[in-house]
Amino acid sequence: MVDQNPTTAAVNDFATWEPVLRLLLAGLPGRPAGTPARVAGRIGRDGWSLALRRNPPPPGRAAQVEDDQDQYDAVERVQKALAGAGIEDISFTAEVTPTGRTALHLLGPSPAVEPGLGSPHPGALLLVEGSLPEPWRRLPEPVPGAGPARSADPLLLERTLRERLPEAVGATETEIAAAEVRLGVPLPEELKALYRVTRARWEDWGDDYASAQRVFASVGCELLPLEGLYVADAPSRHYRWDIAATEAIVTRPGAAVQGLVGSPGWIAFGDNGGGDVLAVDLTPGPRGHVGQVIMLSHEESVGAALLADCLTDLVLGQPADDPAGRPDGPPAVARVNIMSLRSIEAAVHPGLEVLSIGVWEDEPLSLAPVTGLPLLRTLTAYPGTLADPLEIAGLTGLEFLELGPQEWRVLLDAGAVPRSLSAAAIEARGDEDPLSVVAIANELLALWGRPLIIRTTVEGDLGPVARR
Incomplete structure (x- = not known):
C-alpha cells in the first residue's frame, strides 16, 4: 500500500528509487539468469549504505566523483525526495521477480527507533520514551x-x-x-x-x-x-x-x-x-x-x-x-568471545554491569552463572551463542538487551521479554531479511505501546534490466 501523503509522494514514487534498484541488481554477485533477487540498503540525507562497487579510476589517476557519477545521481535522487518529505533516513528492501516485477518495501522512520549503522536493519528500539543509558x-x-x-x-x-x-x-x-x-x-x-x-x-x-x-x-x-x-x-x-x-x-x-x-x-x-x-x-x-x-x-x-x-x-x-x-577489581564490562574471556564463569563478580557475548565457536553458553548479579543491566549476545534464551528471565535488572532474531522469537513466543528493559536491539546478520527483522522490532515496540516502524510497499517494473 502506497502512502498518499503529499509530503512523501516523491519518496513513495517507484521512479525515485528505480536508478538505485537497477544499480544494486547489476552488482549482485553470481546471480543466475531467471531467478528472483532481493536487494536492500539504507539512504539518509547525509550518507548511504548500499552494496555498490566503485569503478576503478584509470591508471595513474586518483578516484573522482565522475568515476561513479551514476551512483551519486541515483542516490541524490532519493536524498532530494527525503529532504522534501522531512525524512532524515530510510531503509528499504526490494524483491524482484524474474519478469522484472518489483515489490519495494520502505521501512520507517519511527521516533522510537534509532537508524541502523551500515545496514537496512533497525537500530536500537527505544522502549521507554526519554530513557537514558x-x-x-x-x-x-x-x-x-x-x-x-x-x-x-x-x-x-x-x-x-x-x-x-x-x-x-x-x-x-x-x-x-x-x-x-x-x-x-x-x-x-x-x-x-x-x-x-x-x-x-x-x-x-x-x-x-x-x-x-x-x-x-x-x-x-x-x-x-x-x-x-x-x-x-x-x-x-x-x-x-x-x-x-x-x-x-x-x-x-x-x-x-x-x-x-x-x-x-x-x-x-x-x-x-x-x-x-x-x-x-x-x-x-x-x-x-x-x-x-x-x-x-x-x-x-x-x-x-x-x-x-x-x-x-x-x-x-x-x-x-x-x-x-x-x-x-574486576572490570564492570566483560566480553566473552573467541578472542577474550573463554567462559561466562570468568566474567562473574558482584560488580559486573555489562556482559557482551560475541562470536563463539564452542557449545552455546548458559546464563545461569550471572543470574542474580545485582548490577547486571546490559546483555548482548551474538546469534546462536545462548543455550537457552529463556534463562534471560532470571536477569531481573536488565535495562538493555540485544539478541539475534531467533532468540527474540523464543522470548516473544513465551511471553518472557523482560519488562525492565528501557531499550533493546536486534543483532541481525547481513543476509537477514529486513522484513522479518522489522516484524520482530514492531512486536517489541507494541509491547511498550511505542510507535511502530511504518512499512510502505511500492510496486513497479524494472523491465529487461531485471531479467538478465
Whole structure:
C-alpha cells in the first residue's frame, strides 16, 4: 500500500528509487539468469549504505566523483525526495521477480527507533520514551575536602594574559554575570580573570585570523567566546543506545578526574583545535583539584583526561601529572568471545554491569552463572551463542538487551521479554531479511505501546534490466 501523503509522494514514487534498484541488481554477485533477487540498503540525507562497487579510476589517476557519477545521481535522487518529505533516513528492501516485477518495501522512520549503522536493519528500539543509558544518568560523587590547586592564581593569570594581549577587549562584570545566569552556575575566579582580559569575540579581532591565533596561543587553546561557554553535562555528549549501554562508569580511588560522561560542574571553554573540548572541572575526582582543566575527547563518549591542575598552569604551560589510579577489581564490562574471556564463569563478580557475548565457536553458553548479579543491566549476545534464551528471565535488572532474531522469537513466543528493559536491539546478520527483522522490532515496540516502524510497499517494473 502506497502512502498518499503529499509530503512523501516523491519518496513513495517507484521512479525515485528505480536508478538505485537497477544499480544494486547489476552488482549482485553470481546471480543466475531467471531467478528472483532481493536487494536492500539504507539512504539518509547525509550518507548511504548500499552494496555498490566503485569503478576503478584509470591508471595513474586518483578516484573522482565522475568515476561513479551514476551512483551519486541515483542516490541524490532519493536524498532530494527525503529532504522534501522531512525524512532524515530510510531503509528499504526490494524483491524482484524474474519478469522484472518489483515489490519495494520502505521501512520507517519511527521516533522510537534509532537508524541502523551500515545496514537496512533497525537500530536500537527505544522502549521507554526519554530513557537514558545508565552511564548518561550518573552524576558526580561528592569529594569532601577537594579544593583549588596551590598554583591557581587568578591575579597572576590575569596579569600574564594582559602582558601577552595588551590590545584585547575584555568582558565587563555585567557580561560575566549574564553568563553565570545563563549557565546556572558561578564561574570560577580563574575563568572570570581570563574573560576579563579577552571575551574572545571575532568582531573584537576584526575577523582577523592572526589576531585570533595570538589569543589562542596565549591561552593554550582555541578559546570559546564568553557567550559560547556551556556546561558539558551528559546530554551534551552524543550517544547511541546500543553502544552507550555497553559503557560503564568507573572512578579509581587515585583518579584526578571522575569517570563520567559529563558533569554539571564541567564548564567547557575551549577546543584543542582537533575537536577535543577543554573544560574547567568543578567536580574533581578523589585526587583532583576544583578548577582543574580537563579534556573531553571527540573520539570517546565517557571520561575525560587531566591537562592542568588549574587555568593558571594551562596558560603558563605547566601540564599536570595525572594520577589515574590502578584498577582495584574486576572490570564492570566483560566480553566473552573467541578472542577474550573463554567462559561466562570468568566474567562473574558482584560488580559486573555489562556482559557482551560475541562470536563463539564452542557449545552455546548458559546464563545461569550471572543470574542474580545485582548490577547486571546490559546483555548482548551474538546469534546462536545462548543455550537457552529463556534463562534471560532470571536477569531481573536488565535495562538493555540485544539478541539475534531467533532468540527474540523464543522470548516473544513465551511471553518472557523482560519488562525492565528501557531499550533493546536486534543483532541481525547481513543476509537477514529486513522484513522479518522489522516484524520482530514492531512486536517489541507494541509491547511498550511505542510507535511502530511504518512499512510502505511500492510496486513497479524494472523491465529487461531485471531479467538478465
